[in-house]
Amino acid sequence: xxxxxxxxxxxxxxxxxxxxxxxxxxxxxxxxxxQPFDSADHIFELMWGxxxxxxxxxxxxxxxxxxxxRDLLPAFPELARIPALLHAQEALLDGEIVALDSEGQPSFxxxxxxxxxxxxxxxxxxxxxxxxxxAGQVVYQAFDLLWLDGRPLVDRPLWQRKxxxxxxxxxxxxxxxxxxxxxxxxxxxxxxxxxxxxxxxAKEKAGTYAAGTRSKSWTEVRAxxxxxxxxxxxxxxxxxxxxxxxxxxxxxxxxxxxxxxxGAVSGGLSDAEARALIARLEPLVAERPAFSDPPRIPxxxxxxxxxxxxxxxxxxxxxxxxxxxxxxxALRPDLRPEECVLA
Numbered sequence: 001x002x003x004x005x006x007x008x009x010x011x012x013x014x015x016x017x018x019x020x021x022x023x024x025x026x027x028x029x030x031x032x033x034x035q036p037f038d039s040a041d042h043i044f045e046l047m048w049g050x051x052x053x054x055x056x057x058x059x060x061x062x063x064x065x066x067x068x069x070r071d072l073l074p075a076f077p078e079l080a081r082i083p084a085l086l087h088a089q090e091a092l093l094d095g096e097i098v099a100l101d102s103e104g105q106p107s108f109x110x111x112x113x114x115x116x117x118x119x120x121x122x123x124x125x126x127x128x129x130x131x132x133x134x135a136g137q138v139v140y141q142a143f144d145l146l147w148l149d150g151r152p153l154v155d156r157p158l159w160q161r162k163x164x165x166x167x168x169x170x171x172x173x174x175x176x177x178x179x180x181x182x183x184x185x186x187x188x189x190x191x192x193x194x195x196x197x198x199x200x201x202a203k204e205k206a207g208t209y210a211a212g213t214r215s216k217s218w219t220e221v222r223a224x225x226x227x228x229x230x231x232x233x234x235x236x237x238x239x240x241x242x243x244x245x246x247x248x249x250x251x252x253x254x255x256x257x258x259x260x261x262x263g264a265v266s267g268g269l270s271d272a273e274a275r276a277l278i279a280r281l282e283p284l285v286a287e288r289p290a291f292s293d294p295p296r297i298p299x300x301x302x303x304x305x306x307x308x309x310x311x312x313x314x315x316x317x318x319x320x321x322x323x324x325x326x327x328x329x330a331l332r333p334d335l336r337p338e339e340c341v342l343a
Contacts, residue, residue, distance in 0.1 A: 021090050021147045024054055024065050026212030030201055032343050033219035036189035041205055043180040044188045047198040047220060048106050048141055050098035051334055055140060057083045058090040066334030072097065075114040078174050079140050085170045092147035095178070099136045106197065108329060110136040118333040119280065142169065143178040146209060154209040161209070192223050199223045214343070226313045226329070229253050229262060230306035230337040232290050234281055235299040245278035249328070250295065252306060255342040258292040262321065265312055268328030277331070280308060309335040
């Protein structure tokens, strides 16, 4: 799959630039868009709802770097074949680790045991009730190429990077280049809604890769609401089931450097997950809340340093800026708390 385009001089060839490949780059992030749109200047990709990771290949070795710089390969050993499927000596790719269910649909639930395993000292210490190897096919879906054999590509337009990406991969079961749709964002979004997937991302064909920024060159349109939030405390009481180690997790995100309370989540955790989580929260207990405006909750509350991040699905944002009907989905050991930012 290729994208048509020309640079200012009408050339399609990327001139080689000698240099040393960076250890990693801060990921480019997408701004939010309220509605899908059609555009001849954009391509449209699926929001996979997986784990963002950069694949760094050098000398036949692979690092699979999460957004916090952690190597994720131990949790996804089947992706070790990536260097063998890449037509390059060295490359830095941006993409997502995705788990596909038996119908070929992306499923974050299939990734949960892998992410939980990253928190454990050894793979043999997973809590009871969590599978070590979930069913489903794990795939690295590469959507961008940032460096290729001595050539930095971040300052090149997206259509050039995409063409090089597709040329450089021999697709396999564990590694492929992301497909995309040209021009027709509205119809693509409608199809995503029908399949109950997360949403789509629109990307400007002429856009460069703005590392470490949330750029309007990429815009995401969500079909389902979800987000990553830091845990700033937990509570007891008010209908806690027998055996549950806490009743609610208090969630927050950063806005202009302030840690803001966004709501509390109680559903979505199995008993095994809740017990494992409280064991990680107890050492983080603090005397004072990290929230800039702490919530007044009529329950026994323990404040914690916001060092653990979790992924949450919810129905919508309330008018007051809180999560409505949030459901816990998974811990995110691949993310730093500072990355939980209110857009």
